[in-house]
Amino acid sequence: MQLATIFLGFIIFGISENIKGPAIPRIQFDFKLDEGQLGTLLSLNALGYLIACSFTAVLVRKWGIKAVTIISFASMIISGVFIYVSHTYPLFASSYFLMYIGNGMLEIGLAILGARIFVKNTGTMMNLSHFFYGFSSTLAPLIATGLMSVTLFGWTLDWRGMYLVMLSLSILPILSALRSTFPGDDLPNEDRISLKVLIRDPALWLLVLILSFGVVSELAVGGWLVNFLEKAYAWDTVKASGMLSVFFLFFSLARLLLGPVTDKIGFNLSLIIFSGFSGLCTFAALLGGEKFAFLFAAAGIGIAMIYPTVMAFIAKRYPTGSDTAITFTVTLMGLGSVIGNYAIGAIIDGVKHLYGAETSTGLLRGLQAGYGFIGLCAIICALSGCFLYRYLKVRKELI
Incomplete structure (x- = not known):
């Protein structure tokens, strides 16, 4: 039941994060948002995610990991109901914000569970559990696109109904969590490393940089790739969503198959190699034009x-x-995600106005610059990994 909760949790996490790809153009149309406003919306949602991360550990210590995990899933079901009934922008933004509160709680909860349970072959098991995130992320854009066109009793689900249906699947991991018992809640406080001790470790700050730039690069694809392909290359929604699904197919296969590699070559080297590969693929795709668009998907491997x-x-x-x-x-x-999403929208708008806001060239150059920032984040992630490698190697603490 522990494994079922973790694996189902990552499936729901992948769904809630990545059904937004094909929905965003319709949300943008319905509420008449420009790219800057869209970037601000995604940043505010990342802020909700940030707020949830800041208090989840406190709740875990007070209530236990089981209760917190169930609450996080329940909040996503409730947000799906509110998204469904939202016909004004303030209600929609608030509902989306609530969904990201649930996502933030879930991410911390699943990470803590993994750290407590996977004490052997840690890299392999962490990647295997995250494979389920990639697996659901691969299917989510295609399922979302299909659901938005489903008609029941003369009524089309559209993006609101799609969110309600997909987020309601959170009931499944709630059921498995109710039947589970989780370790670690009984560890005495005096045996835990304090935050004061942790923040004195430069390695932790380098991990923060790696994680921040890596995740901005990862999550931005779900929010911006479909938008980029539709507007830069005039792809239809089905084709663009298909490319996003290929990205997550590579993404999920990498986690399924390459986890043992991280255990074998070490976590330090893995961070450098894989993030560098992703950044190079992204820039090659942008420089090569439409015929190299498949490299956007290949970046998911790294x-x-x-x-x-x-x-x-x-x-x-x-x-x-x-x-x-x-x-x-x-x-x-x-x-970092708050700043990153806002930066992408701002870069697109700024470059677009530089080349002519109403021209196709301006839109293309703006989208290319914004997506280039996604690739730059992956390169910065690799460089931070190099500094971490050097710091730990000197101290003979490589992992």
Whole structure:
């Protein structure tokens, strides 16, 4: 039941994060949002995610991981109901914000569960559990696209009904969590590493940089790839959503097959190699034009490995302080996501106006610049990994 909760949890997490790809153009049309406003919306949602990360560890210590996990799933079901009935922008933005509160709680909860349960072959098991995130992310855009056109009793689900149906699947991991018992809640406080001790470790700050830039690069694809392909290359929604699904297919296969590689070559080297590969693929796709668009999908192979490898790193380096270390790094990562999503929207708008806001060239150059920032984040992630490798190698603490 523990494994079922973790695996189902990552499936729901992948669904809630990535059904927005094909829905965003319709949300943008319904509420008449420009790219800057869209970036602000995604940033505000990332802020909700950040807020949830900041208080989830406190709730875990007070109520236990089981209760917090169930609450996070329940909040996503409730947000799906509110999204369904939202016909004004303030209600929709609030509902979306609530969904990301649930996502933030769920991410911390699942990371803590993984760190407590996967004490052997940590890299392999972390990547395997995150494979289910990639698996559901692969299917989510296609299922979302199909559901939006489904008609029941003369009524079309559209994006609101699609969100309600998909988020209601959270009932499944709630049922498995209710039947589970989870370890670690009984660890005495005096045996835990304090936050004061952790923040003195430069390695933790480098992990924050790696995780922040890696996750901005990862999550931005779900929000911007379909938009980019539709507007830059005039692809239809089905074709563009198909490319997003191929990205997550590579993403999920990498986590399924390459987890043992991280255990074999070490977490430090893995972070450098995989993030660098993702950044190079993204820039090659932009420079090569439409015929190299498949490299956008290939970038998923590299970026898939960053988050679970960092979580495995934390579990190994801070075995009695993983709860605190995970909360600290993921909270700061959330702050990076807020800034990153806003930056992408701002870059697109700024470059678009530079080349002519109403021209097709201006739109193309703006979208290319915004997506280039996604690739740049992956490169910065790799460079941060190099600094981490050097710092730990000198101290003979490579993992």
